[in-house]
Amino acid sequence: MTGYHIDLDPVHKVLRLTVTEEIVTSELAEDIYQRLNRIPARDGLYACIYDLSSVKDTTITVEQVRAYARRQPSIPLGRPHVIVGEQAMVYGLARLFETCREHIYGHFEVVHTLEEAYKICQVCPEDFKWRL
Numbered sequence: 001m002t003g004y005h006i007d008l009d010p011v012h013k014v015l016r017l018t019v020t021e022e023i024v025t026s027e028l029a030e031d032i033y034q035r036l037n038r039i040p041a042r043d044g045l046y047a048c049i050y051d052l053s054s055v056k057d058t059t060i061t062v063e064q065v066r067a068y069a070r071r072q073p074s075i076p077l078g079r080p081h082v083i084v085g086e087q088a089m090v091y092g093l094a095r096l097f098e099t100c101r102e103h104i105y106g107h108f109e110v111v112h113t114l115e116e117a118y119k120i121c122q123v124c125p126e127d128f129k130w131r132l
């Protein structure tokens with residue numbers, strides 16, 4: 001399945017997931033989750049940026065967002081995990097995910113722009129050298 005790509009900043013140890021589809025389906029979300037699970041980051045060394053700035057809509061329900069939030073994180077927490085949602089609906093669902101998840105696994109941040117995410121993770125776009 002396509003619709004996203006994952007880049008790595010090997011120096012700062014930050015992963016950037018960029019969703020390129022305008023509509024996120026549950027199938028796409030599951031594919032992303034499974035792909036991130038295969039990245040050898042079990043020790044929590046990676047910070048993550050989840051770039052949903054191109055997403056305009058989703059077929060994922062509020063109940064599914066809550067269920068995803070209860071799942072084991074695909075990339076262990078310990079360093080910043082930042083979700084970028086520019087569209088109001090995407091931002092709102094990301095905030096719901098954040099609220100549900102923080103009581104179980106820890107804190108995610110949700111921001112409106114990729115620049116905010118870069119600042120939180122202390123990286124620049126050109127730092128991402130490797131496509132995974």
